Amino acid sequence: MNSKVTNRIALSLIVLCAVIMVSTLAALLGYILVKGLTNISWHFLTSESSAFMAGGGIKDQLWNSFYVLIITMILTIPIGTSGGIYLAEYARPGKLTSFIRSCVEVLASLPSIVVGMFGMLIFVNYFGFKFSVLSGALALTVFNLPVIVRVTEDGFRALPLHQKEGGLALGLTHWHTIKTILLPEAFPSILTGIILSAGRVFGESAALLFTAGMSTPNLDFTNWNPASPNSPLNLFRSAETLSVHIWAVNTSGIIPDIQAVANGSSAVLVICVLMFNLLARAVGKMINQKLSGR
Amino acid sequence: MVVQMENKITSFVNSEDVDRPVLINVEDTNIYYGDNHAVKHVNMPIHERSITALIGPSGCGKSTFIRTINRMNDLIPSARCEGKIDYHGINILSPKVDVVKLRTEIGMVFQQPNPFPKSISENIQLPLKFAGIHNKKTLRDVTEKCLKQVGLWEEVKDRLDRSATGLSGGQQQRLCIARALALKPDVILLDEPTSALDPVSSAKIEELLLQLKKDYTIVIVTHNMQQAARIADYTAFFYQGELVEFGTTKTLFTMPEKKSTSDYICGRFG
Ligand SMILES: Nc1ncnc2c1ncn2[C@@H]1O[C@H](COP(=O)(O)OP(=O)(O)O)[C@@H](O)[C@H]1O
Ligand SMILES: [Mg+2]
Numbered sequence: 001m002n003s004k005v006t007n008r009i010a011l012s013l014i015v016l017c018a019v020i021m022v023s024t025l026a027a028l029l030g031y032i033l034v035k036g037l038t039n040i041s042w043h044f045l046t047s048e049s050s051a052f053m054a055g056g057g058i059k060d061q062l063w064n065s066f067y068v069l070i071i072t073m074i075l076t077i078p079i080g081t082s083g084g085i086y087l088a089e090y091a092r093p094g095k096l097t098s099f100i101r102s103c104v105e106v107l108a109s110l111p112s113i114v115v116g117m118f119g120m121l122i123f124v125n126y127f128g129f130k131f132s133v134l135s136g137a138l139a140l141t142v143f144n145l146p147v148i149v150r151v152t153e154d155g156f157r158a159l160p161l162h163q164k165e166g167g168l169a170l171g172l173t174h175w176h177t178i179k180t181i182l183l184p185e186a187f188p189s190i191l192t193g194i195i196l197s198a199g200r201v202f203g204e205s206a207a208l209l210f211t212a213g214m215s216t217p218n219l220d221f222t223n224w225n226p227a228s229p230n231s232p233l234n235l236f237r238s239a240e241t242l243s244v245h246i247w248a249v250n251t252s253g254i255i256p257d258i259q260a261v262a263n264g265s266s267a268v269l270v271i272c273v274l275m276f277n278l279l280a281r282a283v284g285k286m287i288n289q290k291l292s293g294r
Numbered sequence: 295m296v297v298q299m300e301n302k303i304t305s306f307v308n309s310e311d312v313d314r315p316v317l318i319n320v321e322d323t324n325i326y327y328g329d330n331h332a333v334k335h336v337n338m339p340i341h342e343r344s345i346t347a348l349i350g351p352s353g354c355g356k357s358t359f360i361r362t363i364n365r366m367n368d369l370i371p372s373a374r375c376e377g378k379i380d381y382h383g384i385n386i387l388s389p390k391v392d393v394v395k396l397r398t399e400i401g402m403v404f405q406q407p408n409p410f411p412k413s414i415s416e417n418i419q420l421p422l423k424f425a426g427i428h429n430k431k432t433l434r435d436v437t438e439k440c441l442k443q444v445g446l447w448e449e450v451k452d453r454l455d456r457s458a459t460g461l462s463g464g465q466q467q468r469l470c471i472a473r474a475l476a477l478k479p480d481v482i483l484l485d486e487p488t489s490a491l492d493p494v495s496s497a498k499i500e501e502l503l504l505q506l507k508k509d510y511t512i513v514i515v516t517h518n519m520q521q522a523a524r525i526a527d528y529t530a531f532f533y534q535g536e537l538v539e540f541g542t543t544k545t546l547f548t549m550p551e552k553k554s555t556s557d558y559i560c561g562r563f564g
Contacts (some may be wrong), residue, residue, distance in 0.1 A: 093371065161369075162404055162408040163408060163410065165402075165408070166404070166408040166409075166410065166470070167420075168366065169364065169366060169397055169402035169404075169474070170424075170473065170476075170477070171394055171396075171397040171398030171401070171424075171477060172394070172420070172421065172424050173424075176424055180420060181420075184411075184412075185411060
């Protein structure tokens with residue numbers, strides 16, 4: 001076989017794989033959106049779900065998804081980025097460092113249902129947080145922390161050494177060099193990673209089933225006192241998120257319009273995750289352009 | 295041919311031959327990367343307010359040596375050094391030295407221009423702000439003074455708040471020198487500062503260094519012998535990790551003691 005033929009075959013295989021990948025994605029998205037979009041209406045997005053009757057919406061679930069996401073990010077970003085900076089900049093190569101790194105990897109590869117069961121044991125039962133926003137966010141923290149650590153560490157490692165040398169050679173301390181030179185430079189890639197991980201957290205269901213729970217009290221969107229039981233901001237109330245709702249409606253729902261609600265919710269979920277991805281790309285591109293001058 | 299070449303170089307040689315006091319004295323310094331003995335038993339003085347050039351073929355340890363003078367090699371985990379580099383009575387190599395403070399007195403400019411991806415003025419003000427200077431007027435004045443010192447002021451005064459990465463390579467390198475001057479160091483180390491630049495930009499930097507040596511002690515690594523001959527007062531020739539010969543540039547280029555020095559200068563290897 002001459003090299004031209006080999007080249008042809010290799011190229012066709014690569015193209016074939018690409019085509020399979022793109023068409024799978026397109027088919028999946030198309031299916032979900034076509035079936036779901038017709039069920040999405042302003043009413044669907046802004047009314048409460050119903051337990052028995054048709055015509056329920058997903059207002060509370062949508063809110064819960066975003067609220068749990070925000071609390072998770074508040075918990076993970078400071079700890080995760082600090083950990084990543086520590087691993088990239090301060091940790092001396094050695095036993096302890098490789099142990100920490102293995103822990104991060106194991107944590108990142110845990111199946112999310114396991115994280116959910118662990119969350120139930122620790123946060124729900126042991127700490128007595130019950131099925132709540134906080135328990136859910138803590139479980140998702142276990143799940144998201146390693147991702148943020150990884151993203152931050154990689155962002156710092158990708159920076160050219162000469163920037164760090166430039167800072168240190170001017171008599172800046174290591175920390176000041178990190179703060180004023182390295183972190184701003186690594187920021188776009190870290191932010192992109194964080195937004196992508198937000199998409200993952202937003203769509204997560206298994207880790208939330210037994211931590212945030214499968215129900216929501218009747219939320220009163222005029223009551224913003226975090227201490228009152230039906231406030232949207234209450235951290236200690238149960239909070240069924242959108243993806244958990246899809247699962248719950250499909251497996252144990254007794255409403256007559258199960259299909260419509262499930263399809264509509266799936267479409268909303270997919271659109272949100274898509275938006276996180278597009279946002280990540282747009283933000284990354286924008287900051288890159290701004291940094292490269294002119 | 296060789297003779298001609300020699301004449302050409304010596305005709306450039308810097309004729310000032312004043313003996314300045316010694317500011318830094320390197321005594322029996324060894325530097326290792328793991329088992330690799332990269333710099334071997336170096337002894338040499340660095341004279342105040344003059345230019346000392348380090349020359350030698352690539353891989354002979356010039357960068358390793360110059361980076362040890364302000365402890366930049368601390369960044370490389372496998373690097374280790376022995377010996378003594380005396381500076382105002384303290385040993386730079388001692389673990390007790392405050393390296394952050396040391397680097398404000400002994401600044402460094404690298405081969406690849408490395409401005410921070412920030413505005414031109416921020417590049418110069420970053421070390422000032424870190425040193426606790428926050429007065430807007432002082433910051434502006436120092437920025438102007440440093441940029442004037444490196445002859446960049448006229449070229450950039452209308453775009454101080456634009457990104458430094460938009461400047462040409464030569465301008466970026468002069469900005470890096472200006473940035474190193476902001477905290478008024480005693481010594482400026484330059485590791486092949488012109489090797490990534492075009493000849494016109496290189497000539498500007500050489501001119502600039504000749505100006506700066508009135509106030510600063512300058513050590514420059516160069517693989518360009520003509521450059522050493524043009525600007526340096528003292529020259530050190532390194533070969534395979536050893537300091538083969540040190541002397542005034544004039545002596546080293548016209549009457550080298552060692553055969554390998556004259557071979558290198560005449561371009562017989564390198
Ligand atoms: N970061 C490093 N790690 C290990 N060895 C190094 C490193 N930098 C340089 N060396 C070794 O040290 C020796 C001297 O290199 P260097 O100082 O860069 O030479 P020069 O600047 O004269 O070209 C070479 O043998 C090189 O392989
Ligand atoms: Mg070098």
